[in-house]
Amino acid sequence: MSDPQDHSSHPGPAEYVQIGAILAVATGIEVALYYADAGPITIPALLFLTLIKFSLVVFWFMHLRFDSRLFRRLFFVGVVAALVLYTATVSTFYFGP
Amino acid sequence: MSESTAAATHAEPLHETSLGIPNDKFGMWALIGSECMLFGAFIATYLIYVGATNDVEGVTPQEIFDIPFTSVSTFVLLMSSLSMVLALAAIQVGEMRRFRIWSLATALLGAIFLSGQIYEYTVFVAEGMTMSTSPFTSAFFVLTSFHGVHVAVGIFMLLALWALSMMGRLPQSRALVVENVGLYWHFVDVVWIVIFTVVYLIPSEL
Numbered sequence: 001m002s003d004p005q006d007h008s009s010h011p012g013p014a015e016y017v018q019i020g021a022i023l024a025v026a027t028g029i030e031v032a033l034y035y036a037d038a039g040p041i042t043i044p045a046l047l048f049l050t051l052i053k054f055s056l057v058v059f060w061f062m063h064l065r066f067d068s069r070l071f072r073r074l075f076f077v078g079v080v081a082a083l084v085l086y087t088a089t090v091s092t093f094y095f096g097p
Numbered sequence: 098m099s100e101s102t103a104a105a106t107h108a109e110p111l112h113e114t115s116l117g118i119p120n121d122k123f124g125m126w127a128l129i130g131s132e133c134m135l136f137g138a139f140i141a142t143y144l145i146y147v148g149a150t151n152d153v154e155g156v157t158p159q160e161i162f163d164i165p166f167t168s169v170s171t172f173v174l175l176m177s178s179l180s181m182v183l184a185l186a187a188i189q190v191g192e193m194r195r196f197r198i199w200s201l202a203t204a205l206l207g208a209i210f211l212s213g214q215i216y217e218y219t220v221f222v223a224e225g226m227t228m229s230t231s232p233f234t235s236a237f238f239v240l241t242s243f244h245g246v247h248v249a250v251g252i253f254m255l256l257a258l259w260a261l262s263m264m265g266r267l268p269q270s271r272a273l274v275v276e277n278v279g280l281y282w283h284f285v286d287v288v289w290i291v292i293f294t295v296v297y298l299i300p301s302e303l
Contacts, residue, residue, distance in 0.1 A: 002238075010186075010189075012186070013183055013186050016179060016182045016183060016186065017183075019179070019181065020175070020176065020178075020179035022113065023175045023178075023179075024172060024175060024176070027168065027171055027172055027175060027293075030293075030294065030298060031164065031165075031168045032299075034164060034298045035164075036101075039216055043299055046294050046298055046299060047294065047299075049294075050290055050291060050293075050294040050295075050299070052291055053175075053290045054287055057178055057283055057286055057287050057290065058283075058287060060182075061178050061179075061181070061279075061283045061286075062279075062280055062283045062284070062287075068117075068118050070116065070118060070123070070126075070127045071122075071123075074123075074126040074127055074129070074130045075126060075129060075130050075133070077130055078129065078130030078131060078133030078134055079130075079132050081130075081133065081137070082133045082134045082136070082137025082138075083137065085137050085141065086132060086137050086138075086140065086141040086144075089138070089141040089142070089145065090141060090144070090145060093145050096194045096288050
């Protein structure tokens, strides 16, 4: 297990700024897609861009990529539980009695 | 006494834990994991009602959302995540002045985002969209205001860190405290990344 106080493997300020720029560009593309009305690919493209932004913040800014695996498990248990909760709620609402 | 010397006198050794990781950081990740479910429930509720009441009540997302304005707010919150991680990087190498600048910038960007949200609410209410207009508006206000409360708590924590640093009570050796506040702040940003797409951008395509 990595030392939680060892920050040598973390990215530096220059890399953080690059990630910030990617996040800004991805948001710009999302807004452009909203106005462009690209038909059936709009929603998948928006969700894909959201996933990229989500991953960049979680893995780089929150250091999940470099930290203990236990933190990764804690976080993704929450994410999966949220998805299960969402699926169950929507299913109950639409397919229930 | 120089700042680095002052930091050394405040040095607090990391407590040994059975997991080999700091307890407070573990606690913060557990909180974040549970908050995922909380926001997941709110988003699920919103998505159910956005379809159910779209045409019935006369208030639709397309009519009321100001996408350019919300896009700027989103950009501001994303940049606050960048300034937060730069604040953490600064305190980890003992650059306290840079830490104070970036942490204050993060709080300021958060306050700008929150002001934008309050302004958006006043516009909605002026246009007749209140909490009780329809299940859709209720779900919208509950989801976004709950997120706003999280931003407000984050701003308070950032200002507390800044004040502690100004008083010399937040040395480099306590960078873990900043890291935990940073985790919370980034999580608030991640939730907004999802809300921006799912609540603001996608409903117009449905």
